[in-house]
Amino acid sequence: MTVDVLRAGPLTTVQDLGRPGWAHLGVPRSGALDASALRLANRLVGNATDAAGLEVTAGGCSLRLSSAGTVALTGACAPFSVDGRPAAYGVPVAVPAGAVISVGRALYGVRSYLAVAGGIAVEPVLGSRSTDTLSGLGPAQLRDGDRLPLGSAGTPSTVDFVPWEPPPAALHLWIRLGPRDGWFTREAVEALLGTAYTMSPVSNRVGARLTGAALPRASGVQAAELPSEGVVLGAVQVPANGQPLIFLADHPTTGGYPVIGVVDDVSPLAQAAPGTTVRFHGSER
Template sequence: MSEPAIEVLRAGALTTVQDLGRPSWAHLGVPRSGALDPGALRLANRLVGNPESAAGLEITLTGCDLRPTRATTVAVVGAEVDVRVGTRPGDTGRPLAVPGGTVLRIGPARRGLRSWLAVAGGITVTPVLGSRATDTLSGLGPAPLRDGDLLPVGAPAGPPAPVDVTVPVVPPAELHLAVRPGPRHDWFTPAALDRLLGTAYEVSPLSNRVGARLTGAPLPRAVAGELPSEGIVLGAVQVPADGQPLIFLADHPTTGGYPVIAVVDDVTPLAQARPGTTVTFHGSER
């Protein structure tokens, strides 16, 4: 008998395999990557009886269609989407039994941007540097899903969680992000720092898993010189030559040559931020 697998019938705009990433490789130029909302992936894994570190799918905006070759249990959390198991509707935020050969449809996101799908046993593509995560910047890990792909699935580790429903997190229309001063905040004028904390920005359509690009009032620099490349961390707010801030996300590079004015405490809310979402910053209490 063939090994259990998930057949990709419709990959959607961007569906990738993600786990909790590959930490401890930044010194070799490898970012952590992993799910943009690790808590959402952990929840999905718990719902189907997986270890929290198991690999699942991160599904962006347009949804996807999948078909397991054997009966399995899945869970979908994150954006507000319609889920169908064959001809019947399925709930997000709870374990769903999917018979073998039945099409599982995750519809387009009505609110939010991304969903995370866990399947009992986890997606068992070959690990790279200890992780199965797709890194869209470096190309490490499996390629983004394509129609016709066949994803191997492991043996279930435990029974599904005995829950009927979980409370969905509704993405807010406006994000308020706490920031701390960055290592090069002194490369900017006092007006730039006031502007960062005092005006609203919008998420640009050019945003992706590498970073959330913002549009709004440019941040003028006080130092016009070139900056040698230096380390970049998750949540770093880098300011390129056009003065528009860029918040680095999971697939960010490990070094960068533009000054970092601030660092966001928690970038998780940006995982659901559609283009046009309003973003404001305030000082961190840490």
């Protein structure tokens, strides 16, 4: 059983729950940005929660199943149809052999997750089938005409309704300061924790770029060069323009700009569209 890609859309990738544990070799975790949405989609079609599905970013995609199967769409709410007939969001949907599955442009949120019974069975790399858009590990970004293998299907869920809320217009993120908050002025730290930032349209799976109050360095390190050091998921790096960047799933494992703090949980950023307000709050947890 296979899936033929008729229209890949602007950015559709294969994602599972990633490849943790390889940062010491320079390999980031990668995986679905909205892991809970992928887990839900997999449960709905009877897959293991760590099975690979498709992360469909903003612009949608169109696919064809070679044999009858079951699919489910979660994450960003988007128009969803089978052979032109509207299909339900967030429930198992039976698909006849040869039918065309279409996911439209996201109405709320950014990334939809399409699970197919059996899971996307491309060859794993370092234990994961995830596409890493920064390093190129895993399968390539989907292109028109691609054919993806599927695994053995399980028994779909009998759920007929899943509650869903649109992503909020403002996100509140908890951040632990350090390790390089000392490189910044007191006013910079106050601005980070006391003003609102806006999600930039140039954000991607590598990082969420924010625009707002610049974060100036302290006088003693204004021209200093920081040797590359390890960075982690959620690290808030501040490049030369002073605008913070939050590292997401495909982030590099080292960086040369100072990290002013680390966000406890980046998952809300998976569905944050450009223009979303982001506020940071100090965390002692």
